[in-house]
Amino acid sequence: MSRTRAGSGRVTLRDIASAVGVTPAAVSMALRGSNRIGKDTTERIQVAARELGYVTNSAGRALRAQRSGSIALVVPNTSQHVFGHPYFMHLLVGVSEVSDSRGAPVIISTSVESEHGINAYERLLRSQVADGAIVASAAAQDRDLESLVASGLPVVLIGRSVTLPDAVWVGVDDVAGGELATRHMIEEHGARRVVHLSGPLEHQSALDRLDGCRRALAAAGLPEPRVIQGDFSEDSGVAAARELLDQGLDADAIVVANDEMAYGLMRTLADAGIRVPDDVGLIGFDDFGLARVTTPGISTIRVPAELIGGRAASELFGLLDGDEPAERHVVLPVQLVVRGSCGCPLSAHDKN
Amino acid sequence: MSRTRAGSGRVTLRDIASAVGVTPAAVSMALRGSNRIGKDTTERIQVAARELGYVTNSAGRALRAQRSGSIALVVPNTSQHVFGHPYFMHLLVGVSEVSDSRGAPVIISTSVESEHGINAYERLLRSQVADGAIVASAAAQDRDLESLVASGLPVVLIGRSVTLPDAVWVGVDDVAGGELATRHMIEEHGARRVVHLSGPLEHQSALDRLDGCRRALAAAGLPEPRVIQGDFSEDSGVAAARELLDQGLDADAIVVANDEMAYGLMRTLADAGIRVPDDVGLIGFDDFGLARVTTPGISTIRVPAELIGGRAASELFGLLDGDEPAERHVVLPVQLVVRGSCGCPLSAHDKN
């Protein structure tokens, strides 16, 4: 099918031009569909391009156009935010879908070291490797990120940012999520004494989820939650369980800021003979895959990561197109997903 | 810290040159450490570069050098191989680690449509967007892939390829894995009647795993396995379980070609009151995350996906550097991971 000419060196506009008997400029215009080139010539050029297997050289085009046509997904690789987490995969899927539809390559970037005083994010954009970047939640206080946003380069952040009010970001309503989870435990399962296992409180989403939990309790006229701080890792869920076991688990519901901690916690409680949901109700947050496959399944608040990624990409392309966005801040809704861990009865296989 | 000059247009070699009072050529040489430029001038140039926040323009460099410095990870997005699967995340982590250490951006590519008779893989490379590509297991028979490999462009395949003997690939010893899994069930758990739930048999790895299973049985003087063909999806595990339940589960071990099917199968058997491992032993394949968190945990054959990705990247860089690889085919070993589903007794929390 493809009349490829292996190893025959690259085919450039010049090759087509000399094959057809015009100048490279004419070929360029013809291939871009300019009406300045005659219909007949245009056709001959298109045929020749196909036959020679012409592919536009991206470097040449990028140099001329002053834009590469690619976007970057930046994942700061910290102990807290491990690249390789399902979350990023979901984001990536969303980003790549939108990006594909625009024919824009996606560059994955995970390094963070500074070089010559210019941080990796900025380097990526200034070097014209990518025209814009989506930055997946760095720590709330990231100096590099701050300078990146300040530089005015096209950047979309994943996750609500309080410290960077000018930044464009796409996030999720974590407060509502925390509230929803807690209210479910209160209203459906009669919880009155609630433990909240939070994420690291330098993360905005951890703060917001805790905040939501507090609000729900306050609204119900119940006392403050007992808060244990974790770090979103399964291990910290295990640690929290140990702490609760040591000090006496005096609660009827545990609202956890993510599913991984919830899993570690549940597993450890089970080892100690405390059954979820019979002895204590449990609800997680995220629903990136884990919560569905545990026993019991973890009731949780679903974060539409794929949607977030897609929306972030759309916003970024908007910035690149020069559209000043109507909303600089996009908040997507979360959704309660009921499984077994909260205590809800489930029909035979009410998975998903 | 960074003396960034927001929006002040790009800083080029020319800017540094005129700041220092030399030509762009001198600046270029100085920054690349040429000894043709005086020590004193070199230093002044470096200082100016830092102060102006100079970053090499990748398009300019790529155009001149005839190479972009990036590599691509191509994931054909078919129903069978869904981009977004943990497998690809692990690959990506491995690739990106090696790639980062060489300062090479990684481009994720997932589209497959052909355009002007040139497939997406080839387009990516011919356009000089990437210098080489790692292609994550397409179907065994992929015309586009065939033509890509034939074109001689720098490509490393993930997974053993029988149909493309000239291709460079990095895979895993699936036969040994299938054998190992089956032998474990035979030798440790006395299995004599074995069911094998395979992957789609147009996939080499599915074939190899089945082959391994057969060999182990033959070596033990046992009869052929009863083979049910799945498609690596959880749903096909569910379907297989139904089939077994309908026809009567006459087996003491089920060797499954991946963990997702094993999970679907196990879940469905459990619903029917058949307990794993008490009523029948089960062993999976892959260990990409799922197998660890189910109840019981799924004993499985671990595929070192991250390692594969890293090795593939290394091989690709080797190709790009012009080293003719000693081995065009890299086979990495698999490892048995014992959890609960096979019937092995486990210490309190022998997870991982």
Added chain:
DNA sequence: CCGAGGTGCTATAACGATTAAGCACTCGAT
């Protein structure tokens, strides 16, 4: 005092694509 050989930079060209400006020609309207 002259040529050989450094040293340290400049000048130039090239990578490939694109676009503004320009040129030659045709055609219709005046």
Added chain:
DNA sequence: ATCGAGTGCTTAATCGTTATAGCACCTCGG
């Protein structure tokens, strides 16, 4: 016939970087 407006192409310049050739100057050996 003559001007104005197309039509269809070419010319030339540009994007930023870098390799190669070359030029000016200095120094040292003879």
